[in-house]
Amino acid sequence: MSPVASAVGAPLLEIRGLTVDYGEGPGAVHAVDNVDLVLHRSETLGLAGESGSGKSTLAHAVTRLLRPPGTITGGQVLYHRREGKDAAGHVSDGPARSGPVNVLDMTRPELRAFRWEEIAIVFQSAMNALNPVHTVLAQIADTLKAHRPGITRAECRERAAHLLTTVGVPAARMSAYAHELSGGMRQRVMIAMALALDPEILVLDEPTTALDVVVQREVLAELVRLREEFGFSVLFITHDLSLLLEVADRVAIMYAGRVIESAPAEEVYRDPVHPYTRGLVASFPPLRGPRRELAGIGGSPPDLRALPPGCAFSPRCRHAFDRCTRDLPLLRRPAGAPERLVACHLDDPNGSADDER
Numbered sequence: 003m004s005p006v007a008s009a010v011g012a013p014l015l016e017i018r019g020l021t022v023d024y025g026e027g028p029g030a031v032h033a034v035d036n037v038d039l040v041l042h043r044s045e046t047l048g049l050a051g052e053s054g055s056g057k058s059t060l061a062h063a064v065t066r067l068l069r070p071p072g073t074i075t076g077g078q079v080l081y082h083r084r085e086g087k088d089a090a091g092h093v094s095d096g097p098a099r100s101g102p103v104n105v106l107d108m109t110r111p112e113l114r115a116f117r118w119e120e121i122a123i124v125f126q127s128a129m130n131a132l133n134p135v136h137t138v139l140a141q142i143a144d145t146l147k148a149h150r151p152g153i154t155r156a157e158c159r160e161r162a163a164h165l166l167t168t169v170g171v172p173a174a175r176m177s178a179y180a181h182e183l184s185g186g187m188r189q190r191v192m193i194a195m196a197l198a199l200d201p202e203i204l205v206l207d208e209p210t211t212a213l214d215v216v217v218q219r220e221v222l223a224e225l226v227r228l229r230e231e232f233g234f235s236v237l238f239i240t241h242d243l244s245l246l247l248e249v250a251d252r253v254a255i256m257y258a259g260r261v262i263e264s265a266p267a268e269e270v271y272r273d274p275v276h277p278y279t280r281g282l283v284a285s286f287p288p289l290r291g292p293r294r295e296l297a298g299i300g301g302s303p304p305d306l307r308a309l310p311p312g313c314a315f316s317p318r319c320r321h322a323f324d325r326c327t328r329d330l331p332l333l334r335r336p337a338g339a340p341e342r343l344v345a346c347h348l349d350d351p352n353g354s355a356d357d358e359r
Contacts, residue, residue, distance in 0.1 A: 048250030126208035
């Protein structure tokens with residue numbers, strides 16, 4: 003069982019030992035390496051890290067959207083179904099099956115029903131995700147008809163109008179094409195499509211990256227309101243830690259395909275433990291309070307094809323000592339911090355930093 007699972011309430015999605023490789027054999031690249039995460043009901047879990055840390059690969063693995071040469075080589079993705087639903091998310095006539103279902107073991111029909119019904123994803127580039135030759139209405143209706151075969155054209159139109167209005171887009175824009183919408187509107191349309199079947203989980207893969215700051219804030223405020231209204235859980239993926247600290251309940255930090263720190267968002271902001279997390283927090287200015295000097299993280303993310311021995315962050319860490327270059331630090335719960343996990347030898351009582359901390 004993942005060490006995070008007992009931190010807060012009932013789990014909705016448990017990722018256990020998930021490993022994703024690109025390529026095969028000795029030259030395979032471990033883009034996601036033995037990751038454990040738990041998303042709880044009505045929670046926003048943030049996943050942050052630099053480009054290439056494995057965030058989007060993890061999202062595509064969880065939703066079974068990986069394309070070759072990406073391959074899931076280990077682990078489980080356990081989904082705890084809503085009571086009264088079967089493994090595919092359909093309402094069951096008989097008693098509900100007990101226990102979670104492993105998404106990685108789902109058949110193609112089960113997976114088809116699981117997506118949109120139980121989990122939906124909003125991609126980082128709405129212009130590329132939306133079909134340029136179909137109207138907004140046609141694309142929302144396509145989702146509805148695929149999962150609700152008996153739905154009428156009038157019902158599709160009514161549902162599309164309601165969804166668009168809910169996310170702040172005028173219903174009249176349902177006849178528009180993607181190129182006729184602003185960036186913010188396109189992203190809102192993607193969110194409306196994701197909510198079409200009232201899923202339990204919304205995966206947001208860098209949903210505001212291409213937007214200017216003002217529109218970014220509007221979309222984030224809309225997402226917060228929608229989560230409060232509909233009660234879905236969110237896996238929010240971004241390289242911008244400052245965004246996550248505003249909207250997430252918990253934050254997990256990824257580096258070189260591994261989770262290196264996980265804690266409630268407030269704790270990550272007030273007291274980051276891992277040197278990499280400290281660097282991320284120190285790289286953006288505070289919105290209020292006294293000014294402070296910003297400090298970036300020196301160096302570049304490692305080449306996943308040739309990771310350094312021991313801690314992958316050690317070449318960039320000014321606190322690194324001998325053990326960091328030999329032994330891989332594992333996620334552990336520090337004393338007195340029941341909701342925090344960190345993978346760092348500096349915080350390991352069995353290690354010795356030779357007073358270099």
